Amino acid sequence: MARTKTPKRPKRPKNPTGEMSLVEHLQELRHRVIISLAAIVVGTIIGFIWYQAAPPRMMPLGEIIRGPYCNLPDDLRADFTGDGECRLLATSPFEMFMLRLKVGALAGLVLASPVWLMQIWNFITPGLHKNERRYTFTFVAVAVVLFVAGALLAYFVLDKGLYVLMTMGNEFQVAALTGGEYYNFLLALVVIFGVSFELPLIIVMLNLIGILRYEHVKEKRRLITVLIFIFAAVMTPGQDPFSMVALAISITLLVELAFQFCRWNDRKNHRQRPEWMDLDDEQASGPIAAPTPVGGSSAIGTDAIERPAPIQEASPRRNIASQRGFAGGTDFGDVL
Structure with a gap:
C-alpha cells in the first residue's frame, strides 16, 4: 500500500520592511509574552530551589540576602535560638514560604532577563532602521x-546603613527584624x-535626539547637584546618612559623565548655541519700524436700491372661502 505524502505547510514569506497588520502584531506580541513568561517561571523555580540549596562553591540565596543583617555585631541582634546562630523572625505561618517565593521570583526575573530582553528586542527591531x-x-x-551596578552598590552599602540605624538607641532596645520587614527594606x-x-x-x-545640549546644563551644575542630594535624602528608605x-x-558622578x-x-555634530539665546528681549526682537500714518476715509457709494413691491392682501371673501375649502365642508367654486 502506497504511503500518501502529507503536503508541506508553505513557509511564511519573509517581510524585509517589517510591515504587519494589527492581527499579526497581536499574534507576535502574544508569542513574545508567552516565551518571556515561560522563562520567568523557569527562573523562579530555580530561584526557589536556590534559596535553600545552592550549587557547589556557591552560597544559598537566603544566606546572601541575610548577609548584611548577620554582619551586625551579636549585641545588636536578638538571639532566638540560644546558640548564637543568625536568624530572622517569622510572625505568621506562611511568612517563610512567601518570603522564599518572593526571593525566588526576584531571582527568576533577573535570571530570565536575557530572554525577555531579547524578546522585547525582537518585537521592536522590525520597525526600526539599521542604525536605530x-x-x-x-x-x-x-x-x-x-x-545591576546600582543594585550591587545598594547591597554593599546596606550593612553600613543598617549598622547606623541599629546603633541608634541600642542601649534601650535590641533589633529583632522579621523576614518580611528586612526583605522589603532591602x-x-x-x-x-x-x-x-x-x-x-x-x-x-x-542629547542624541537633539532635545538636550551641553550648553543648557553647563552653568547649572550646582543646582543639579543640590537637587540630586535632596532626591537621595528623600528616596532612601532608611534615611541614614551613609546610604544617602x-x-x-x-548619581552625581554618573551625571557628570553624561554631561561630558x-x-x-x-562638538562632534558641530552643535552651537544660537546667538539669539544670549541676547536680551529688545536685541532679540530687532529694531522696531516707525508707525505709518493712517489714510483718510473714503465715501461709500449710494446707489438706488429697489424696494420690493408690497404684498397685496387677499379679499376677506377669498380668505374665508379658502378656509372653508381647506376644512372640506363647502363647494370649491367660491375659491375660484
Whole structure:
C-alpha cells in the first residue's frame, strides 16, 4: 500500500520592511509574552530551589540576602535560638514560604532577563532602521549594566546603613527584624539605587535626539547637584546618612559623565548655541519700524436700491372661502 505524502505547510514569506497588520502584531506580541513568561517561571523555580540549596562553591540565596543583617555585631541582634546562630523572625505561618517565593521570583526575573530582553528586542527591531536597531540594543545593554551596578552598590552599602540605624538607641532596645520587614527594606533600596542609575542614560538619549545640549546644563551644575542630594535624602528608605551620601555621590558622578558625553557629542555634530539665546528681549526682537500714518476715509457709494413691491392682501371673501375649502365642508367654486 502506497504511503500518501502529507503536503508541506508553505513557509511564511519573509517581510524585509517589517510591515504587519494589527492581527499579526497581536499574534507576535502574544508569542513574545508567552516565551518571556515561560522563562520567568523557569527562573523562579530555580530561584526557589536556590534559596535553600545552592550549587557547589556557591552560597544559598537566603544566606546572601541575610548577609548584611548577620554582619551586625551579636549585641545588636536578638538571639532566638540560644546558640548564637543568625536568624530572622517569622510572625505568621506562611511568612517563610512567601518570603522564599518572593526571593525566588526576584531571582527568576533577573535570571530570565536575557530572554525577555531579547524578546522585547525582537518585537521592536522590525520597525526600526539599521542604525536605530544598533542604538536600541546598546541602550538596553547599558540599562541592564547600570541597574545591576546600582543594585550591587545598594547591597554593599546596606550593612553600613543598617549598622547606623541599629546603633541608634541600642542601649534601650535590641533589633529583632522579621523576614518580611528586612526583605522589603532591602528590595526598596535595591530598586531605588538601580532605577536612579538610569538617569545618566536618559540624559544621553535626550542629547542624541537633539532635545538636550551641553550648553543648557553647563552653568547649572550646582543646582543639579543640590537637587540630586535632596532626591537621595528623600528616596532612601532608611534615611541614614551613609546610604544617602553613597547614592548622591554615585548619581552625581554618573551625571557628570553624561554631561561630558553631551559636550563631546555636541562638538562632534558641530552643535552651537544660537546667538539669539544670549541676547536680551529688545536685541532679540530687532529694531522696531516707525508707525505709518493712517489714510483718510473714503465715501461709500449710494446707489438706488429697489424696494420690493408690497404684498397685496387677499379679499376677506377669498380668505374665508379658502378656509372653508381647506376644512372640506363647502363647494370649491367660491375659491375660484
